Amino acid sequence: MDRSRxxxxxxxxxxxxxxxxxxxxxxxxxxxxxxxxxxxxFEAGLDNWSCTADSGTTVTxxxxxxxxxxxxxxxxxxxxRCTQTVAVQPDSSYTLSGWVRGSYVxxxxxxxxxxxxxxxxxSAPDWQQLTTGFRTxxxxxxxxxxxxxxxxxxxxxxDDVSLTGPAGGTEQPPAAPEAPPVGTVTSSSVALSWPxxxxxxxxxxxxxxxxxxxxxxxxxxxxGLSPDTAYTFRVTAVNRAGExxxxxxxxxxxxxxxxxxxxxxxxHALVGYLHSSFAxxxxxxxxxDVPDSWDVIDLAFGEPTSATSGDIRFTRCPxxxxxxxxxxxxxxxxxxAKQAAGKKVLISIGGQNGQxxxxxxxxxxxxxxxxxxxxxxxxxxxxxxxxxGHSLSLDADDTDFRHPTTPVIVxxxxxLKSLKARYGDDFVLTMAPETxxxxxxxxxxxxxxWGGQDPRCGAYLPVIYALRDALTLLHVQxxxxxxxxxxxxxxxxxxxxxxxxxxxxxxxxxxxxxxxxDEAFPPLRPDQVAIGMPASTNAGNGxxxxxxxxxxxxxLTRGSDCGGYATHGTWPGLRGLMTWSINWDRYGNREFQHxxxxxxx
Numbered sequence: 001m002d003r004s005r006x007x008x009x010x011x012x013x014x015x016x017x018x019x020x021x022x023x024x025x026x027x028x029x030x031x032x033x034x035x036x037x038x039x040x041x042f043e044a045g046l047d048n049w050s051c052t053a054d055s056g057t058t059v060t061x062x063x064x065x066x067x068x069x070x071x072x073x074x075x076x077x078x079x080x081r082c083t084q085t086v087a088v089q090p091d092s093s094y095t096l097s098g099w100v101r102g103s104y105v106x107x108x109x110x111x112x113x114x115x116x117x118x119x120x121x122x123s124a125p126d127w128q129q130l131t132t133g134f135r136t137x138x139x140x141x142x143x144x145x146x147x148x149x150x151x152x153x154x155x156x157x158x159d160d161v162s163l164t165g166p167a168g169g170t171e172q173p174p175a176a177p178e179a180p181p182v183g184t185v186t187s188s189s190v191a192l193s194w195p196x197x198x199x200x201x202x203x204x205x206x207x208x209x210x211x212x213x214x215x216x217x218x219x220x221x222x223x224g225l226s227p228d229t230a231y232t233f234r235v236t237a238v239n240r241a242g243e244x245x246x247x248x249x250x251x252x253x254x255x256x257x258x259x260x261x262x263x264x265x266x267x268h269a270l271v272g273y274l275h276s277s278f279a280x281x282x283x284x285x286x287x288x289d290v291p292d293s294w295d296v297i298d299l300a301f302g303e304p305t306s307a308t309s310g311d312i313r314f315t316r317c318p319x320x321x322x323x324x325x326x327x328x329x330x331x332x333x334x335x336x337a338k339q340a341a342g343k344k345v346l347i348s349i350g351g352q353n354g355q356x357x358x359x360x361x362x363x364x365x366x367x368x369x370x371x372x373x374x375x376x377x378x379x380x381x382x383x384x385x386x387x388x389g390h391s392l393s394l395d396a397d398d399t400d401f402r403h404p405t406t407p408v409i410v411x412x413x414x415x416l417k418s419l420k421a422r423y424g425d426d427f428v429l430t431m432a433p434e435t436x437x438x439x440x441x442x443x444x445x446x447x448x449x450w451g452g453q454d455p456r457c458g459a460y461l462p463v464i465y466a467l468r469d470a471l472t473l474l475h476v477q478x479x480x481x482x483x484x485x486x487x488x489x490x491x492x493x494x495x496x497x498x499x500x501x502x503x504x505x506x507x508x509x510x511x512x513x514x515x516x517x518d519e520a521f522p523p524l525r526p527d528q529v530a531i532g533m534p535a536s537t538n539a540g541n542g543x544x545x546x547x548x549x550x551x552x553x554x555x556l557t558r559g560s561d562c563g564g565y566a567t568h569g570t571w572p573g574l575r576g577l578m579t580w581s582i583n584w585d586r587y588g589n590r591e592f593q594h595x596x597x598x599x600x601x
Contacts (some may be wrong), residue, residue, distance in 0.1 A: 003046035028256050033164045034173060034242030036086045037145065038202065040098075040161040043069045043213040045373050046162060047202075048084055057311070057362055058369040060418060064099045064127045065160040066213060067224070069421065070367055072147070073155040073362065079157070081148035087168030087240050090138050097131045103157030103352040109163075110144045113137020117592055139167055153451035154391050159596070167241040174200040174237035177218070178246035183379070184339045186264075187227040188414050188424025190252045191379045191565035192235070192338065196329070197244070200237035206246060208232050213376065219332055219380040223423045229445040245333055249447060264381075264426065265345065266393055266601040269295040269398035269575050270593065271475055271530055272428070272582035273348060275314055276331075281538065283585035284322035287334035287345075290582055294591045296344045296430070296473070298384045300581070302374055303354035309357070310363030310415075312370040317584060339381065344428050347374050355389045358411035365417045372422065379421055382428030382472070383419060385463075387412075392437065392459040394445070401445065401521060403461035413466040420470045428562070430473040432532060432578065434461040438474075441521070445487055445513040458513060461521055475530040475572045475578035478541030487511060488565060495544035497551035500531050526573035536578040536588035545589075546595040549577070553599055576600065 003086040038048040042058050043066050047079065049056065056072040058601050063069040072080035086093060090113070101120060107130040108118025113294045119132040136143070145163060149156040166175065176196045183191035192205065196218045205212045205220045208231060212222055224232060230253045272356065274285060276299045290297055302314040317325050326334070326422060335345050344434020350356055356362045371383060386434045405408055441493060464474060478500050483491040486502035510523035534540035544552075554560040559570035577596050579585060585592045 004294070004548065004563050012314060013599060016296065027032040033500045036088070036163045036165065036167060037084055037161050038240070039214055040156050040219070040240065041066045041159060041214065042070045044145070044202070044216060045369055046070075046248070046467075049082050050084070051080065051082040053078040057366040059365040060159070060372075060422065061581065062101060062127075062157055066211065067372070069157050069159040070147070071155050071157050071362070071365065072149060073147045074151055074153060077182065079148045079150055081146055082158075083144050083146045085142055085144045086163055087134050087142050087171070087400065088138050088140060089166045089168050092138055092169060093133065093135050093165050093278075094163055095131065095133045096145065096163050098147065098158055098161035098449045099127045099129050099130060100147070100156060100158045101127055103153045104128075104150035104151055105156040105158070106146070106148050106439070107158075107161070108132065108146055109134055111148065112141030112143050145325075155584075166309070169241065171199070171241040173199065173237055173242040176245040177203065177237050177247045178252050179234060180235050182250055182252045183336050185252055185254060185324040186424070186426035187255045188221045188225050188426055189221050190225065190231065190254065190259045191219070191336065192233060192246070192250075193332070193337070193488070194235060197237040199239055199414050200244075200351045201239045202237075204236045204238060206234045206236070214238070215377060216349065217299060217328065217332065217377060219336075219377075219379055221376055223376070225254050225424070227254050228253050256342045264342065265472070265575070266295055267475075267529065267573070271296040271298065271473065271576065271578035273298045273300045273580050274536075275300055275317070275581060277303075277317055279317055282581065282587045284324055284488065285583050285586055286324065286326050287324070287338065288340070291590070291593060292341065292564040293597055294343065294582060296346065296385075296428070297582070298346050298430070299346040299380075300348050301351035302349045302371070303346045304356050307355045308357050308359050308363055310358050310366035310370070312356070312367060313376065314339060314347060314374045316504065335378060335380070338378075342444050344381040345378075346384045346428055346430065347371070347378070347380055348432070350384045350391060352388055356387055356391045357408050358415060359407055361411065363435055364411040364415045368418045369421060375423070381426070382430070383416075384391070384430045385395045386411075386418070386432045390456065391494055392463070393455040394457075394459050396455070400464075401441075401458075401461040401465050402519070404466075409459065409462050413463055416463075417470070418466055420445045420467075428472045429467065429470055430475065431464065431471065432475055432477055434477045435484050435503060438464070439484050439503055441513050442506065442511050443514050459572075461513065464524075465521065466536075468522070471524075471528055473530055473575060473578075474507065474524060474528055475532040476503060476507070477532045479532065479534045481542060486565070487568065496544060497548040497555065497561075498563055498565055499542070500533070500552040501555050501562060501567065504552075504564070505527065505567045508556075508571050525570040527575050528573045530578045533579040533592070534584035535581060538587065539580050539584040546591060549595050550599060
């Protein structure tokens with residue numbers, strides 16, 4: 001039997017029923033009726049939805065309203081069915097509605113206690129509204145709403161799904177939240193937070209009267225705003241029973257655009273990673289206890305649900321492993337306090353155990369959606385890419401860093417550009433590659449003849465090049481590395497100032513690459529570069545003493561104490577230092593922090 005299309009008789013029957021009105025819709029929803037669908041706009045990813053065979057994800061384009069929509073892809077014998085169970089009242093009328101795109105897209109409800117209903121479209125090249133209705137049976141207390149496609153027809157999209165009617169069960173919608181106090185305001189975003197509401201399972205944020213996004217906690221950063229513009233915000237609380245009245249309104253005016261450059265960092269910055277999702281011998285450090293010296297705090301780590309899913313999750317260290325860990329509410333409050341003090345807090349994706357390979361467009365879109373969700377939930381300033389392991393590698397025929405063809409690189413570049421466009425000029429984007437991902441490209445990039453070398457050699461170069469205008473900081477990990485050839489044609493090894501001088505000189509001078517020797521990799525601006533070092537001997541191979549740190553900085557920023565290496569310039573605007581990690585530095589009596597403070601004042 002051919003399962004690539006529904007049977008003709010079934011299609012004709014459904015069309016005839018629709019034409020004759022046999023599936024009657026209930027009358028317009030009463031004023032007391034509520035929208036019972038939770039996360040019907042998919043602004044909170046797939047929260048409250050379940051899709052068969054991992055067929056669903058959220059995407060940022062196409063969307064009908066807000067910033068996200070559902071994309072579900074039938075495959076094999078799976079029709080990409082996405083469902084949500086909703087509490088209803090017995091013997092009551094309901095209207096089910098949703099907007100869809102694609103071929104053979106269905107919207108329906110099961111378990112009504114009477115006649116289960118569905119509606120569908122054969123072809124919707126643009127957003128099309130589907131609407132149907134039902135009356136529950138005398139003992140029905142819940143129904144299952146669903147969307148699905150059809151076998152062999154490709155992906156479909158859905159947005160703004162709603163079910164209006166009387167809320168089920170004894171649970172009541174929550175009370176209205178208090179007016180949300182305005183936090184950090186930039187040229188493209190406004191941070192909001194408000195006291196939690198009893199009985200709420202989530203919140204909706206309205207911007208100028210329209211629903212902007214839904215969140216699971218009482219805080220949100222509304223992004224994608226225009227500079228020097230006034231916006232009005234209200235919030236509601238939601239639970240299984242429905243949505244509360246709106247809060248009182250607050251107004252915030254975004255700042256003027258920065259016109260590019262590095263958003264909100266001091267001339268010299270100290271960057272560190274905070275172990276937020278795991279425990280090790282360095283001990284747990286609360287966000288509120290991070291000293292003021294740290295200008296950029298990278299939350300380590302957001303990790304993928306699988307290597308190729310693109311779906312990133314950030315889970316805080318459990319109390320069983322980190323007994324002194326603060327609550328989520330205190331953690332978020334401490335983030336806001338750091339931001340109020342001018343600090344930047346980022347989510348770092350990857351790390352040693354978090355391999356991320358965006359091999360498909362679906363993985364790319366899932367990455368954008370899930371990272372956006374983390375940024376919005378915690379009100380973060382941006383993103384750090386710490387792809388290690390085999391997250392990035394080059395196909396043998398990928399020999400031009402200006403026009404990469406390797407899918408994992410093309411998709412990563414596209415994802416980062418989407419995030420930058422979504423959050424605007426104030427979005428902080430940093431990268432922390434290992435040296436063989438960058439400087440080793442001098443010798444091996446794109447040759448196709450690795451000679452025993454790893455295809456990861458230089459694999460960050462096309463990413464850095466494509467994002468060079470959007471990149472806030474590059475802090476290469478000058479540790480856990482083998483010898484690397486510098487611009488002087490000599491190999492340099494970890495453990496002293498010489499290695500940091502040679503590696504940083506390459507970034508600030510530019511260098512030819514083996515795969516394209518006639519076109520040098522262009523230099524980065526000094527304000528885009530920080531030197532990555534381990535905080536202590538416990539933190540990684542390649543630790544250098546404070547005196548060697550000072551020697552490296554003297555050479556690069558003042559042109560003195562360079563030893564046997566002749567740099568190609570002097571860069572007093574070098575941004576600063578990065579270390580793994582804030583926790584290990586605290587364990588080592590904050591020696592690294594004090595070295596930075598003593599040097600830059």
